[in-house]
Amino acid sequence: MLIDSHCHLDRIDLKPYQNDFSLFMAEVEAHQIEHLLCVAIDLEAYPAMLKLVSDFKNISVTVGVHPNVQDAIEPSIQDLITLGEAKKVIGIGETGLDYFRSEGDLVWQHQRFRNHIKAAKSLKKPLIIHTREAQADTLRILKEEGADEVGGIIHCFTEDWQFAEKAMDLNFHISFSGIITFKNAISIQAVAKKVPANRFLIETDSPYLAPVPFRGRPNYPTYVRHVAEQIADLRGATATEIAKLSTNNFYNLFQL
Numbered sequence: 001m002l003i004d005s006h007c008h009l010d011r012i013d014l015k016p017y018q019n020d021f022s023l024f025m026a027e028v029e030a031h032q033i034e035h036l037l038c039v040a041i042d043l044e045a046y047p048a049m050l051k052l053v054s055d056f057k058n059i060s061v062t063v064g065v066h067p068n069v070q071d072a073i074e075p076s077i078q079d080l081i082t083l084g085e086a087k088k089v090i091g092i093g094e095t096g097l098d099y100f101r102s103e104g105d106l107v108w109q110h111q112r113f114r115n116h117i118k119a120a121k122s123l124k125k126p127l128i129i130h131t132r133e134a135q136a137d138t139l140r141i142l143k144e145e146g147a148d149e150v151g152g153i154i155h156c157f158t159e160d161w162q163f164a165e166k167a168m169d170l171n172f173h174i175s176f177s178g179i180i181t182f183k184n185a186i187s188i189q190a191v192a193k194k195v196p197a198n199r200f201l202i203e204t205d206s207p208y209l210a211p212v213p214f215r216g217r218p219n220y221p222t223y224v225r226h227v228a229e230q231i232a233d234l235r236g237a238t239a240t241e242i243a244k245l246s247t248n249n250f251y252n253l254f255q256l
Helices: 020-030 047-051 079-083 107-123 135-144 161-169 184-196 222-235 241-255
Strands: 002-007 033-038 059-063 091-098 129-132 153-154 172-176 201-202
Touching: 002 201, 002 222, 002 241, 020 033, 020 222, 033 222, 033 241, 047 059, 047 079, 059 079, 079 091, 079 107, 079 184, 091 107, 091 135, 091 153, 091 222, 107 129, 107 135, 135 161, 161 184, 172 184, 201 222, 201 241, 222 241
Parallel strands: 002 033, 033 059, 059 091, 091 129, 129 153, 153 172, 172 201
Antiparallel strands: none
């Protein structure tokens, strides 16, 4: 059985499923995907996202505001805590730093990141971290705010082994997306070979970043198997072994 540890179910294209979310979920289950973590990007879309998945016990959610989101609701620490107390919410995020898409004075991004960490610690729930071209500051803020108390996931990992080691020292798991199937993802593949068996997860980040052979098309959680197969090839394991390890790691991290 597989788990997609990071997807955005409210943003996928349901046209192939007659715009019926239950038909989509039937296919997910037919592909032996036993749990999905639906990750929030902003608070404006959060109520509709929660309503969409509320009837499905095999879907958990997070609450948070993506570091690239601007001109939107800026949550206070208490806002995040209040929303995060719901039983279906198992993590806080995605949050973090992104210096690729955001430019200029990013004090607001740093403060948002710190607020999410504080809320996660109050709730005792793991963090979902997005980081792009911000290695040093991401690690610094995680350390300064004591994020190791709750740990979490460095999602859609695109950094190097040195970053992975430091993140794991701060109690974070490393999650690999469809990017790992790309031919030019050599450094990410090298990390996937070395991450301890109890510290990695797999994800799709759907509807984004579809793996080979679907690269360039809309992504779906049903494609998470391709991520597992690629990691299996890299580690000299079977896809079944990778699925089992990543599933156990997910349940252990979120205490499910």
